[in-house]
Amino acid sequence: MVSQKPSTPLNVQQLIAQQQKKRRLRRLEKGVPALLFIAALISVLTTIGIIGTLIFETIEFFSRVSIVEYVTAREWLPFAGEPVYGILPLVVGTLKVTAIALVVALPLGLAVALYLSEFASDRVRTIVKPVLEVLAGIPTIVYGFFALTFVTPLLQQIVPQIQIFNAISPGIMIGIMILPTIASLSEDALSSVPKSLREGAFGLGATKLEVAMKVVLPAALSGVVASVVLAISRAIGETMIVSLAGGSTPLLNFDVAQSIQTMTAYIVQVSTGDAGYGTTIYYSIYAVGFTLFLFTFGMNILARWISKRFREAYE
Amino acid sequence: MTYIHEKAIALQTKKRRFRNTFFQVLFTSATILSLIILVVLLYRMVTQGSGYLSLDFLQQFSSRFPEKAGVYAGLIGSIAMLAIVAPVAVSFGVGAAIYLEEYAKKNRVTSFIQMNISNLAGVPSIVFGLLGLTIFVRMLGMGKSVLAAALTMSLLILPVIIVAAQEAIRSVPTSLREASYGMGATKWQTIYKVVLPAALPGILTGSILGLSRAIGETAPLVVIGIPVIIQFLPDGIFSEFTALPMLIFDWAKRPQEEFQYVAAAGILVLMTLLILMNSIAVWIRHKFQHRY
Numbered sequence: 001m002v003s004q005k006p007s008t009p010l011n012v013q014q015l016i017a018q019q020q021k022k023r024r025l026r027r028l029e030k031g032v033p034a035l036l037f038i039a040a041l042i043s044v045l046t047t048i049g050i051i052g053t054l055i056f057e058t059i060e061f062f063s064r065v066s067i068v069e070y071v072t073a074r075e076w077l078p079f080a081g082e083p084v085y086g087i088l089p090l091v092v093g094t095l096k097v098t099a100i101a102l103v104v105a106l107p108l109g110l111a112v113a114l115y116l117s118e119f120a121s122d123r124v125r126t127i128v129k130p131v132l133e134v135l136a137g138i139p140t141i142v143y144g145f146f147a148l149t150f151v152t153p154l155l156q157q158i159v160p161q162i163q164i165f166n167a168i169s170p171g172i173m174i175g176i177m178i179l180p181t182i183a184s185l186s187e188d189a190l191s192s193v194p195k196s197l198r199e200g201a202f203g204l205g206a207t208k209l210e211v212a213m214k215v216v217l218p219a220a221l222s223g224v225v226a227s228v229v230l231a232i233s234r235a236i237g238e239t240m241i242v243s244l245a246g247g248s249t250p251l252l253n254f255d256v257a258q259s260i261q262t263m264t265a266y267i268v269q270v271s272t273g274d275a276g277y278g279t280t281i282y283y284s285i286y287a288v289g290f291t292l293f294l295f296t297f298g299m300n301i302l303a304r305w306i307s308k309r310f311r312e313a314y315e
Numbered sequence: 316m317t318y319i320h321e322k323a324i325a326l327q328t329k330k331r332r333f334r335n336t337f338f339q340v341l342f343t344s345a346t347i348l349s350l351i352i353l354v355v356l357l358y359r360m361v362t363q364g365s366g367y368l369s370l371d372f373l374q375q376f377s378s379r380f381p382e383k384a385g386v387y388a389g390l391i392g393s394i395a396m397l398a399i400v401a402p403v404a405v406s407f408g409v410g411a412a413i414y415l416e417e418y419a420k421k422n423r424v425t426s427f428i429q430m431n432i433s434n435l436a437g438v439p440s441i442v443f444g445l446l447g448l449t450i451f452v453r454m455l456g457m458g459k460s461v462l463a464a465a466l467t468m469s470l471l472i473l474p475v476i477i478v479a480a481q482e483a484i485r486s487v488p489t490s491l492r493e494a495s496y497g498m499g500a501t502k503w504q505t506i507y508k509v510v511l512p513a514a515l516p517g518i519l520t521g522s523i524l525g526l527s528r529a530i531g532e533t534a535p536l537v538v539i540g541i542p543v544i545i546q547f548l549p550d551g552i553f554s555e556f557t558a559l560p561m562l563i564f565d566w567a568k569r570p571q572e573e574f575q576y577v578a579a580a581g582i583l584v585l586m587t588l589l590i591l592m593n594s595i596a597v598w599i600r601h602k603f604q605h606r607y
Contacts, residue, residue, distance in 0.1 A: 025501060032503045033418045039410030043432045046470050050442060053449040111345030119339055128346060135353055139531025141560045142582050145567045149575050150359055176352055207335040237439025239534035244567055264441050271538045289445045293438065300437035
């Protein structure tokens, strides 16, 4: 209860105190947004930091190695007596692993998304979706360990020619890793197609499959494609799985049973090795990192453009 | 003359219904297969790792001998790193989210910041490692310290926390804010005393998800050059240290077969830590979730 005070007029000191409190409040009201704006700027500073770092150190690299060699040479031999820096073998290694990952994740992910959004009951969906998202929460080092100690021996039992380090085992593991990205984001896109469209098709006598494939999937295609592009971007940037199970042999061929090296795995190899600060090898990881950044950045822009440009709005 | 060819339709319908059933079975089995993969992974994790898991394993430093190797330095190191990442990433992340949702005008600057955040979320973690190596380890001279690793990780998980906090703040109904203004509260008082408490469950859940990503990430630590052979605990923010995923990476790479089991035991410790954090997130969501 508020105690009852006799209603005396305020004296001067109280008035001053009241004014000061108001002023403090006003200062807080003005100061807080400025502080919060700085917090929001951190993300911009991070981007500037990343691009600045990569460009700055990459320029240093290209002052030692010609950019023509970097783009056109067919070998990546930084540790040789006469080093050759041709990015192609690393790019091919990355693309091999990414392609295998897609072969695993694309059909499986789309099938899961279609099942959850068009066939499963609400109860099944609310249980299965978060359980599958657990796959996305497992650290990549754990996937790498499984690729090396579980998937590779399993594959070797089936096809003995497969080497200990190869492209196919980390590829499969990355596929499992990006499966929830495709399944979950595609399911979001499929479920957001309005019910009236489905009911219209059912009313014309379509089966569930026909509704799913001929009505819902085309309507949600932009979201589905965007989820796949995002998954590709994650596969390209994946590091620990390929470092553990992919090997360190940059080769310009399309053999998936052989040891490979991806862009990310090369950066790890140099980081764990003893190449000193300021050597050409040291700067090469920034050039490779910059190349990697361009690849994933392009993919992310593409994903955003697809989902914006081709979105079908029904409201 | 009949316009409807009943036999043809019956045949066609049969085909269509068969195709429907066939694909339904196919899609269902794909989902079941995905779940089986998850179960197999978790099963392998437990069976491979439990052999080496013991109280000693938690209290020993890493070693050349598999039976003497333990996760002590890595476990404490990871927790020490998290102790810096949590306040840094959460305060900046939530601050940025409040600015974007409550203060920012809809203009070019705001949409630029927003685009920036979603782009950062797509940058591979290893690139953040390169950033940390150049800026924190070399330029600011922090060395391979807990602080350098923690700041790198904070930048890495910042987009995750910002996006989660933004969603949580956005889901607080406008009527609550208007009621607060109606009582004479200022904007900041409304945000601090009404919006933030209402959005807290969502913010905490998102923060924990971000932090559990920071615990499991390995690539940035490798690039920064975090060592693995560490026989002491970090004694300050500038101390060298090692982290749990670094130890697992090191053990998994070793040729002796015994070390695979050591690595598996390390993975079990890491996963236990992650499950613990995620259960807290789930608990918070259930306990404090308001419906308006």
